[in-house]
Amino acid sequence: TDRHSGRTALVTGAGSGIGRGIARRLAAEGAQVACVDLKHDLADETVSLITAEGGRALALSADVRDRAEISAALEATVETFGGLDYLVNNAGLVTMSSLEELTDEEWDLVLDVNLKGVYIVTQLALPYLKDSPGAAVVNLSTVEAEVVVSSQGFCQVHYNASKGGVKMLTKALAVELSRYDIRVNCVAPGPVATNFIPGADLDAPEVMEFLGQRLLVKRLAQPEDIAAAASFLLSGDASFITGVQLPVDGGWLTR
Ligand code: NAD
Numbered sequence: 001t002d003r004h005s006g007r008t009a010l011v012t013g014a015g016s017g018i019g020r021g022i023a024r025r026l027a028a029e030g031a032q033v034a035c036v037d038l039k040h041d042l043a044d045e046t047v048s049l050i051t052a053e054g055g056r057a058l059a060l061s062a063d064v065r066d067r068a069e070i071s072a073a074l075e076a077t078v079e080t081f082g083g084l085d086y087l088v089n090n091a092g093l094v095t096m097s098s099l100e101e102l103t104d105e106e107w108d109l110v111l112d113v114n115l116k117g118v119y120i121v122t123q124l125a126l127p128y129l130k131d132s133p134g135a136a137v138v139n140l141s142t143v144e145a146e147v148v149v150s151s152q153g154f155c156q157v158h159y160n161a162s163k164g165g166v167k168m169l170t171k172a173l174a175v176e177l178s179r180y181d182i183r184v185n186c187v188a189p190g191p192v193a194t195n196f197i198p199g200a201d202l203d204a205p206e207v208m209e210f211l212g213q214r215l216l217v218k219r220l221a222q223p224e225d226i227a228a229a230a231s232f233l234l235s236g237d238a239s240f241i242t243g244v245q246l247p248v249d250g251g252w253l254t255r
Helices: 017-028 040-052 067-081 104-129 157-180 205-214 223-234
Strands: 008-012 032-037 056-061 086-089 136-140 183-189 245-248
Touching: 008 017, 008 067, 008 104, 017 032, 017 040, 017 056, 017 086, 017 223, 032 040, 032 067, 040 056, 056 067, 067 104, 086 104, 086 223, 104 136, 104 157, 136 157, 136 223, 157 183, 183 223, 223 245
Parallel strands: 008 032, 008 086, 032 056, 086 136, 136 183, 183 245
Antiparallel strands: none
């Protein structure tokens, strides 16, 4: 469809995985997409894909923790595309440490990117979003904002804490920004086939067995599965939906 035609979106973490999938989907549905990533070369690759698919996109490098960089990215977006209608706060990361191994540096990194970054980018984008009728924000939480997934007895407590924060921040932003008719929702993926955990082999038989016990849909999600939900929540089809967390998890949270 062309349900986003004439709209402009900014997607953080658009150089890889889910963010790239969302950027491509929104562009395929007519949006002009600012692809923001810490790594400029990755953002460039996403833009090349979108361009090859006939879409319009702009590659920008910025760290969601850095107000000056994000302000510059927003200005470049508005200068190029004339405004901002959608914000997708997707940039995120995890480090693999048990509580006993965890350092303050890791805690701060994960909380700053995953949670504080959503606050910073949304606050800085607000003056532009306020000017757009039908503006909407989508954040990325995870099933791990609801349940603790532990493997070999370890979870990532800092990740759970950050994404639980994203879920509640989404609701609080939905309330505050309702005065400007801006909707705010989040998507909670289950396991998605990306490079989120470097070196993890999600296709390994023991991993698939662990996942298979939880998943009702017996496959890993692809970025496209998450992108479809994000696109819906941004679209006019979701104009009566705000403040929700939509699991896209193959049934993970059912049991
Ligand atoms: P990914 O590692 O493939 O992509 C994340 C992208 O974000 C990378 O391109 C990275 O360069 C960028 N990034 C990291 N820190 C940044 C920063 N400070 N500023 C700007 N960009 C930054 O990961 P993914 O799997 O696509 O994850 C995307 C989001 O989805 C994350 O928020 C993650 O927590 C969430 N999520 C992922 C899964 C999964 O199974 N992959 C499940 C649930 C939720």
